[in-house]
Amino acid sequence: MNSVGMGQRPQNRRQQVVKFLWVGIWLAYLSAPVRDLLHGGHSDGVVVLGWIGLAAFVFWYFTLVVRAGRGERNGVVLGSVAVLAAQSTVLSLTLGREWLVLYVYVAIASGAALPFRIARWMIPAVSALLTGAALVVPGGTAFLTGLLFPALLGGFSMTGVRELIRTTTELREARATVARLAANEERLRLARDLHDLLGHSLSLITLKSELAGRMLPGHPEKAAQQVADIEQVSRQALVDVRAAVAGYRKPRLLEELAGARVALTAAGITAELPAEPDLDGVPEDSETALAWALREAVTNVVRHSGARRCTVELLRRRTLDGLLLELAVEDDGSGGPRGGPRGGPGGGPGGGPGNGLTGLTERLTQAGGTLEAGRARNGFLLIARAPVAAVPADVGSGA
Numbered sequence: 001m002n003s004v005g006m007g008q009r010p011q012n013r014r015q016q017v018v019k020f021l022w023v024g025i026w027l028a029y030l031s032a033p034v035r036d037l038l039h040g041g042h043s044d045g046v047v048v049l050g051w052i053g054l055a056a057f058v059f060w061y062f063t064l065v066v067r068a069g070r071g072e073r074n075g076v077v078l079g080s081v082a083v084l085a086a087q088s089t090v091l092s093l094t095l096g097r098e099w100l101v102l103y104v105y106v107a108i109a110s111g112a113a114l115p116f117r118i119a120r121w122m123i124p125a126v127s128a129l130l131t132g133a134a135l136v137v138p139g140g141t142a143f144l145t146g147l148l149f150p151a152l153l154g155g156f157s158m159t160g161v162r163e164l165i166r167t168t169t170e171l172r173e174a175r176a177t178v179a180r181l182a183a184n185e186e187r188l189r190l191a192r193d194l195h196d197l198l199g200h201s202l203s204l205i206t207l208k209s210e211l212a213g214r215m216l217p218g219h220p221e222k223a224a225q226q227v228a229d230i231e232q233v234s235r236q237a238l239v240d241v242r243a244a245v246a247g248y249r250k251p252r253l254l255e256e257l258a259g260a261r262v263a264l265t266a267a268g269i270t271a272e273l274p275a276e277p278d279l280d281g282v283p284e285d286s287e288t289a290l291a292w293a294l295r296e297a298v299t300n301v302v303r304h305s306g307a308r309r310c311t312v313e314l315l316r317r318r319t320l321d322g323l324l325l326e327l328a329v330e331d332d333g334s335g336g337p338r339g340g341p342r343g344g345p346g347g348g349p350g351g352g353p354g355n356g357l358t359g360l361t362e363r364l365t366q367a368g369g370t371l372e373a374g375r376a377r378n379g380f381l382l383i384a385r386a387p388v389a390a391v392p393a394d395v396g397s398g399a
Contacts, residue, residue: 027058029101029104029105030054030058030101030102032098032099032101033050033054033091033095033098033099033101033102034054035098036050036095036096036098036099037050037051037054040095040096040098042095046094046095050091050095053087053090053091054091056087057084057087057088057091057102057105060080060083060084060087061084061105061109063080064077064080064081064084064109064113065108065109065112065113077113077114078114078118078122080109080113081106081109081110081113081114081122081126084102084105084106084109085103085106085126085129087102088100088102088103088105088106088129088133089129089133092133092137092140093133093136093137096137096138096139097134097137097138097139097140097142097143098143100130100133100134100137100140100143100144100147101143101147103126103127103129103130103133103147103151104130104147104150104151104154106126106151107123107126107127107130107151107152107154107155108151108154108155108158110122110123110126110155110158111123111154111155111156111157111158111159111161111162112158112161112162115162116159116162116163119155119156119158119159119162120156120159122155123151123152123155123156123159124152126151126155127148127151127152127155130144130147130148130151131144131148134147188362191359192359192362192363194241195359196292196295196296196299196359198237198241199296199299199303200259200263200295200296200298200299201233201234201236201237201240202237203263203299203302203303204233204259204262204263204266204302205230205233205234205237207263207266207267207302208226208227208229208230208233208266209226209230211223211226211266212226212227212230229262229266251288251291251292251295252287252288252291253277253279253287253290253291253294253314254277254279255291256291256294256295256298257273257274257277257294257312259295259298260273260294260295260298260312261273263298263299263302264298264301264302264310267301267302268308269301269302269307269308269309269310269331270308270309270310271310271312272309272310272311272312273312274312274313274314277314278314278316279325281388281389282325282386282388282389283367283386283387283388283389285366285367285368285386286325286367286368286369286386286387286388286389287386288363288367289360289363289364289366289367289369289384289386290325290327290369290384290386292359292360292363293327293329293360293363293364293371293382293384294312294327294329294384296357296359296360297329297382297384298310298312298329300380301329301331301333301380304333305331305333305334305379305380306333306334307331307332307333307379308332308333309331309332310329310330310331310332311328311329311330311331312327312328312329313326313327313328314326314327314328315328316388317385321387322387322388323387323388324369324385324386324387324388325385325386325387325388326383326384326385327382327383327384327385328381328382328383329381329382329383330376330378330379330380330381330382331379331380332378332379333379333380334379357371357373360384364384364385364386367386367387368386368387369384369385369386369387370384370385371383371384371385372384
């Protein structure tokens with residue numbers, strides 16, 4: 001952006017030039033003091049001192065307004081405004097009514113450089129000082145009406161401009177923060193989806209590859225079938241990854257139950273799964289979260305448990321928080337590698353939950369559900385719960 005507004009710090013040389021020219025335009029109203037110095041009939045010494053005073057005023061005014069928004073302390077800015085006011089008073093009282101216009105610049109500088117809580121008092125104070133000087137300077141009352149309203153209007157207009165820029169800056173920063181949070185959330189979603197998708201698919205591919213290798217010498221037909229299954233799983237994994245990247249991948253429980261049966265059977269694990277689960281009234285977010293939980297749980301059973309049997313149950317339970325759909329996955333294995341938690345390969349760092357359980361917890365929390373996982377009496381048990389929006393008339397509570 002090449003433009004810069006009042007109250008903003010210029011970021012480059014072009015913005016500095018633009019701001020200098022924008023501020024310099026208003027110096028055209030100093031024509032009255034300039035005419036007074038050229039044609040006011042003052043002595044040479046007074047004219048020289050007048051030019052020096054005017055140059056000092058303009059320099060101080062430019063320094064104050066151009067540097068507005070650079071974070072100076074309010075006391076420093078207030079002192080600078082006081083210096084401008086003192087210069088205006090001295091020049092007006094010594095050189096005449098044409099110099100009363102300097103107070104308008106003091107009011108505008110107050111609105112541009114001071115925060116509103118201070119400027120709302122400083123601008124009327126400068127206007128009162130203008131009124132007092134006009135009453136003292138000969139013929140100054142004739143200029144009072146033409147200068148008092150511009151001082152008040154210009155000063156408070158600058159406070160509005162300053163507040164508008166401050167608000168715009170805050171909105172821009174808030175928008176940037178929201179964009180960063182959205183990007184972080186999207187990265188988290190993508191990492192979670194890829195972990196769940198590829199962990200399951202690659203585990204199944206590994207198992208079927210091992211089966212094909214063992215079957216190849218004596219049963220080439222069965223080995224060819226396993227290779228065909230590997231191709232199908234690989235193609236589906238590619239589709240799923242593309243869908244996950246696009247944000248459209250929403251697994252369904254029925255599909256995941258079918259995939260779980262295939263994966264468990266290929267690993268030589270006896271699978272006990274519900275045939276036709278009742279999903280009436282289950283919100284899409286809840287079903288998706290439970291489907292991810294089933295996929296992650298089965299993947300960990302296949303890869304880490306060493307189990308011979310795995311049981312999957314889907315039950316509806318009434319709780320104080322309402323009706324919940326509960327997914328329970330239990331195996332009779334000995335746990336993950338080195339007996340670690342089943343959150344992923346070897347569990348998380350330090351023996352804590354791995355990426356899988358952490359991702360599942362986040363998914364279920366977003367859907368309003370909960371996750372429990374740990375050692376059971378005969379193996380490992382994972383329980384995921386998600387809310388059910390509607391209660392069908394023929395559904396009773398679970399055990």
